[in-house]
Amino acid sequence: EVQLVESGGGLIQPGGSLRLSCAVSGFTVSSYYMSWVRQTPGKGPEWVSVFYTDDYTHFADSVKGRFTVSRDNSKNTLYLQMNSLRVEDTAVYYCARDAFNSNYGWDVWGKGTTVTVSS
Amino acid sequence: ETVMTQSPATLSVSPGERATLSCRASQSISRNLAWYQQRPGQAPRLLIYGASTRAAGISDNFSGSGSGTQFTLTISSLQPEDFAVYYCKQYNRWPWTFGQGTRMEIE
Numbered sequence: 566e567v568q569l570v571e572s573g574g575g576l577i578q579p580g581g582s583l584r585l586s587c588a589v590s591g592f593t594v595s596s597y598y599m600s601w602v603r604q605t606p607g608k609g610p611e612w613v614s615v616f617y618t619d620d621y622t623h624f625a626d627s628v629k630g631r632f633t634v635s636r637d638n639s640k641n642t643l644y645l646q647m648n649s650l651r652v653e654d655t656a657v658y659y660c661a662r663d664a665f666n667s668n669y670g671w672d673v674w675g676k677g678t679t680v681t682v683s684s
Numbered sequence: 685e686t687v688m689t690q691s692p693a694t695l696s697v698s699p700g701e702r703a704t705l706s707c708r709a710s711q712s713i714s715r716n717l718a719w720y721q722q723r724p725g726q727a728p729r730l731l732i733y734g735a736s737t738r739a740a741g742i743s744d745n746f747s748g749s750g751s752g753t754q755f756t757l758t759i760s761s762l763q764p765e766d767f768a769v770y771y772c773k774q775y776n777r778w779p780w781t782f783g784q785g786t787r788m789e790i791e
Binding site: 608609610611612618623625626657659661668669670671672674675676677 | 685716718720727728729730731734739740771773775778779780781782783784786
């Protein structure tokens with residue numbers, strides 16, 4: 566079964582760091598473009614980052630320089646390292662698979678993990 | 685950044701009726717637009733990409749149209765499971781951006 570399972574969220578103080586994981590099953594994470602998308606309750610989703618199959622990455626301006634993405638092929642897992650966290654980073658974070666490796670859209674999503682940045 | 689504006693914010697429709705949702709881009713995005721459906725407590729689900737191509741497994745009850753800056757999602761006959769929030773998203777240029785959503789409510 567094709568599945569994405571996020572973990573690693575929690576309550577963190579401003580300025581802190583968290584690493585989110587996205588465990589992939591049913592396909593090989595290195596074979597697909599993978600994105601992180603976040604969403605605050607009642608708001609539209611916000612794209613955060615994309616990790617291409619050639620290891621190229623791109624980030625939203627709001628997180629550039631603070632967040633990085635990586636991939637462990639042996640664990641078939643995608644990661645989002647979040648540093649210098651801000652209150653406005655509070656959201657549910659989803660990982661998502663690009664349906665066609667073409668940027669057209671994400672066909673598989675995880676259930677999300679909640680990050681709360683608060684003092 | 686390309687700003688996506690959806691209208692209306694809320695649409696009240698009776699089951700079986702037709703619904704038309706609009707999405708406008710602040711600059712031309714060609715046909716690089718996707719539509720997603722989000723039910724409460726769930727992740728978004730891809731419905732349409734390329735402005736008009738249905739994703740795998742999506743009912744032909746859903747159709748998309750438009751290009752440039754004006755786009756439409758049409759649900760031809762609303763089913764109970766279609767009452768959800770719908771988002772458009774442009775992927776023409778970074779950062780990829782979503783609209784604020786249209787909430788479909790049962791009238």
